[in-house]
Amino acid sequence: MTVNIPSGTPEKLYDLEVAYTGNGQRITDSQPHAVKVIDEFKKDFTFLHLTDTHVGSPRNVGDPENPSSIDPALSKEAGIWDPDPNKRWLYLQKAINEVNLTNPDFVVLTGDLMFGQMNPQEYIYEYEEAYKMLQKLNVPVYIVPGNHDYYAQDATLADGAKYWEKYFGPQYFSFDYGLYAHFIGYNSFDWDKFDRSGHGTVSVPTWGGQIRSQQLDWIKADLAENAKTAQGGQIRGLFSHHNPLWQDREIWPQTDTEVQDYWKQYDAQHDPQKLDTLLLGEKLGLKYDQQWHGENANELIALMKQYNVTLSLHGHTHIDNVTEKDGILYTTTTAIELTGKPWVGFRHFTMKNGQVTSYNYEDPDHSIPVYENGDTKSGVMSFEANYASVNDGSATSQEATVTNRLNKTITVTVPFYLAAGSYKASVGSIKQNYSADGKQYIEILITLPAQSSQKISIQ
Numbered sequence: 001m002t003v004n005i006p007s008g009t010p011e012k013l014y015d016l017e018v019a020y021t022g023n024g025q026r027i028t029d030s031q032p033h034a035v036k037v038i039d040e041f042k043k044d045f046t047f048l049h050l051t052d053t054h055v056g057s058p059r060n061v062g063d064p065e066n067p068s069s070i071d072p073a074l075s076k077e078a079g080i081w082d083p084d085p086n087k088r089w090l091y092l093q094k095a096i097n098e099v100n101l102t103n104p105d106f107v108v109l110t111g112d113l114m115f116g117q118m119n120p121q122e123y124i125y126e127y128e129e130a131y132k133m134l135q136k137l138n139v140p141v142y143i144v145p146g147n148h149d150y151y152a153q154d155a156t157l158a159d160g161a162k163y164w165e166k167y168f169g170p171q172y173f174s175f176d177y178g179l180y181a182h183f184i185g186y187n188s189f190d191w192d193k194f195d196r197s198g199h200g201t202v203s204v205p206t207w208g209g210q211i212r213s214q215q216l217d218w219i220k221a222d223l224a225e226n227a228k229t230a231q232g233g234q235i236r237g238l239f240s241h242h243n244p245l246w247q248d249r250e251i252w253p254q255t256d257t258e259v260q261d262y263w264k265q266y267d268a269q270h271d272p273q274k275l276d277t278l279l280l281g282e283k284l285g286l287k288y289d290q291q292w293h294g295e296n297a298n299e300l301i302a303l304m305k306q307y308n309v310t311l312s313l314h315g316h317t318h319i320d321n322v323t324e325k326d327g328i329l330y331t332t333t334t335a336i337e338l339t340g341k342p343w344v345g346f347r348h349f350t351m352k353n354g355q356v357t358s359y360n361y362e363d364p365d366h367s368i369p370v371y372e373n374g375d376t377k378s379g380v381m382s383f384e385a386n387y388a389s390v391n392d393g394s395a396t397s398q399e400a401t402v403t404n405r406l407n408k409t410i411t412v413t414v415p416f417y418l419a420a421g422s423y424k425a426s427v428g429s430i431k432q433n434y435s436a437d438g439k440q441y442i443e444i445l446i447t448l449p450a451q452s453s454q455k456i457s458i459q
Contacts, residue, residue, distance in 0.1 A: 009037050010434045010441070013138055036106075036140045041178025043354075045105040049239070049347040051315025052335035053092055054148065055133060056080070056115040056126040060091065060338045073377035074338055091344060092133055094381050095336050095370045100138045101385060102348065103413035105177065107139055108185065110315040110333075111146025111241035116160060117204060120153035127163045138415075142175060143168050144185040146241035146316065147207040152197040159193065172215055174222050180354070181235040182226045188240035188314075190215050191294065194272035205278035207285065208293025209242025209316070212271065216296050216303075223307040233354025237311035243332050244300050244312070245323060246291035252284060259284060270294070291316070304328055310356065311349075320345070322365035329356060333367050342366060343374025361408065372405040382406050383448075385414050393417035393439035398458045404448035416442040416458050426457040 001018070016034035020027055054060070060078035062069030079090040086093075099107060113134075114126040134141065145168075150160040164171060171187035188209040189196065198204045211219075219238075226236070252259045262284055265277040273281070281293070304312065305326050312328055318335040320342065333347040334340035345367035350358035361368045372380040383406060388399040396419050404410050413431060416423075418440045423433075428446035435441075444456055 005037055010436070011038050011432060012036075012441075013140065032135050033137070033141075041180060042105065043180055043233075044350075044352045045177060045180065046102075046351065047349050048099055048102060048104045048107045049110065049313050049331065049333050049349065050095065050099070050107060050336055051110040051241070051333050052112040052146070052318055052337050052340070053095075053109075053130070053133075054112055054115050054335070054337035055089055055092065055130040056118065056122060057337055057339075058115070058118065064339050071377070073379070077338060077376060077379055089129075089133060090379075091338055091370070091376075092336060093136065095344070095346065096133070096136045098368075098370060098381065098383060099346065100136075101383065101412040101414065102410075104139055104348070107137065107141045108183070108239045108313060109134075109141055109143045110239050110313060111144055111189075112148040112315060112335075112337075113143070113146070114149050114160075116148045116151050117198070120158060120198070123153070123158050123160055123163050127167050131167045142173075142183065142185055142239075144240055145171055145187055145189060147189045147196070147204075150187075150189045150196055151204055152193045154197045154199055160196075161193075172218065174226070179231050179234065180351070181237065182230065183237045183239065184219060184222055186211060186215060186219060186238065186240045188242040188244075188292075192272035195278065203282070205282040205285075206290070206293060208248060208290030209240070209244070209297070210292070210294025211296050211300065213296070216299060219300070220303055223303060223309075227307055235311065235351055235354060235356070236307065236309045237313065238300075238304060238309055239311075239313035241314065241316050242292050243314040243316070243321075243330060244292050244297035245325065245330055246317075247297050248288070248291055248293045251291060252288050256284075259288075301326075301328075313347075320347075320365045320367050322360065329359070331359060331365075336370070338376050343369040344371060344376055345369045345374075361406070368406070380405065383410060383412065385412070391415070391417050394419065396421065400456045401453055402446060402448060402456065403453040405451065407450050409447060409449050411445065411447045414444045414446060414456060416440075416444065418442065418458065423458050426459075427454060428456055 013033045014035045015032045017030045061075045062071045077091045079088045082088040113130045145164050152159045174184045176182050190211045191206055195206045262280050309328055312330045314332045318340050320334045321332040323330040334345045347367040369382050372382050383404045385400050385402045389395055398416050400414055420435045420438050420440050425444050428444040431443040431445040433442050
């Protein structure tokens, strides 16, 4: 399908509605926030990496190692199923507000959007809730699943893969950012349904990574096709939930006789595994954890080296880590869930002249903290914009106080909705200014030094 965008269309994120007639029936499909209109692709661009939001997670309210513990400060930030929509999943809403202020060219989100491990029915409401929350993002977002999104609940035959298809579409895909970047998002929890089936309430046998041959072949074909037209200086990136560098076959101690027995059983029969093999894998996973647990990690890495992939982005472990190997930058980013270490955060990538020039907030490998100094319990955001009055398009003047509590200078985009008219800003530069539906939409670009605040008046 090819469409023409009318000249002068404002740069913003739009909903997409497609209507057509097929077999004598009129069919309409709507997708919110599906099209971003821009004036041009930028050679020097930015994007953010977020992961592990875990909507519905009970781990947010206390010590994850002690399921019975409750911390009032954490409970407030968790906002778990709070009846007030403004307080529900407050930690995620704060992260989304910071993403919108950062206003990157796009975002990649690498799975575990849901918790999916409390009861066999929870995908019914968690998927709907996560879908609604992510619509608060005002930038393009590319999403791949994690293990918590993809469990198959045996008691109700509820398959996370089906919910994913309904709400978010394909499990793997690629996209271009103009001529300057080619990204592949893939499903690293690519197991037979039996391998990812939960047994009982919270027991799941497999949560580590794998891709099978069909998906691997697709990735190879996509990289080969891109290589035919790629121009010099193009950034190539892959993103998924699990990091292929961290392989259980290497991490689990070979001196453990149960580990030896497990890999013998696994090699004898997998895809799907036998039940006793799965149960042994779950037991060892609880002992040593599961990272990249199954097939094709080395084959995938070989493809990335062959096609000069630049970036490999991942989540799953809820920690920050950066590894450079064979010319590929492997980054794992901490969680948005409150269990993130060293803090709750997201990673900011800056591209200049076809090179990755920035990806750490501070060395050695830390992401940007959502909360000031990483202190989740304080509830204080690292940066924010507070308006003097409701920012809904009804006023003819407005004031916003923008605060940067980070230890680095940041540039943010602050949106103002006012009654239609002509306006001036006291500070900053006007990035965008247009009228629509009787309202004036103005974006102010402003740079704030570390540990500073600035008032913006619009008249």
